[in-house]
Amino acid sequence: MVTMAVKRNRITIEVTPSTGPETDRNDPARKDAAVMSLARLIGRQIAREQFERRLEAERKAQRHQRS
Numbered sequence: 001m002v003t004m005a006v007k008r009n010r011i012t013i014e015v016t017p018s019t020g021p022e023t024d025r026n027d028p029a030r031k032d033a034a035v036m037s038l039a040r041l042i043g044r045q046i047a048r049e050q051f052e053r054r055l056e057a058e059r060k061a062q063r064h065q066r067s
């Protein structure tokens with residue numbers, strides 16, 4: 001089971017053992033799905049950080065223009 005929590009604009013991921021029946025750990029489809037989920041999370045985090053940097057740069061530019 002994978003759980004996610006947002007803390008201070010960061011995502012933390014905890015992987016805990018499944019309580020259900022054991023699945024085949026060597027299943028390529030399962031591994032692909034896990035990798036794609038992780039890639040999406042990383043991509044979203046990168047996009048969020050870039051967006052925040054861009055907003056801060058725009059705010060600084062606006063403050064500078066007002067001065």
